[in-house]
Amino acid sequence: MDKILIIYGSEGGIVEKMAQTVREGIMETDGFEVILKKAEEASQDDLRAVSGIAIGTPDYFDYMAGTVKGFFDRTFYPVQSKIRGSLTADLPCVLFASGGTGGEPALASLKKISRAFKFNIVDTVASGARFTEEVKEQSFLLGKRLAEEIKKRKGKSL
Template sequence: MSARRHLLIVYHSQSGHTEALAQAAHAGAQAVEEVEVRRLRAFDAGLDDLLWAHGLLLGTPENFGYMSGALKDFLDRTYYPAQGRVEGLPYAVFISAGNDGSGALAAIERIARGYPLKPVCEALIVRGEVDAAALARARELGETLAAGIAFGVF
């Protein structure tokens, strides 16, 4: 392929668990040479980053059964300006959950349908501590999303 594709990883972390997952996903995505990866904290990411992307990976802790306020802020800030400009953008989600993560996932999916973004991988929900197996799954998620956008699967 002549032009590199772009993967944007947007995440928020307070305890470090979600950041560890974001780092692992980033490492996995970097294994795909055809893809340039940009990993940003949610408060640092904006519309230009979203418009740059050919794929989006969203990461959040589960806060009170919901996504983090920082990730919600990113989605709020980019929603209206992105309308008609990111339709069908492939995306995936990873969640560090203290409970079951279903509320956070449902909220992200509901908002993503409004953009509308295209879900392309099963969400990774890590319940409890982030161990080596969880990091391996995050790495695989990053690599899968990157490969899919690099080779036109998504």
């Protein structure tokens, strides 16, 4: 069974709801196990042996949450292999953010760090500071798209 890691930061609960809904979207497709963790509880081990990753953050001061940045800071060197290069290179990834002004600055910061990890960004969602029906649907579709992209890639490599 393929594993997908969802990590997120959330003090107020909005991004947590988005993360839970991304998980529901992934689970629409058979064959996936989802590991859902707050960024501060995740480690480099969680990044190993996953087929895809979803990363969510609130916009705090026009940037990602400190806990999400901390996850990247803690794991960057450990996932660089001298022999094989970055272990996260080309890993299918979706990003989501929520902020009072729409979440775009936080999303931009996630995109920038994703380049260092060489994630392959499949899709993104930026939303306002409320978990509306629209945000729920967007989050669900985000998870679904990630799972479908991984399935598509597997099909090609068979």
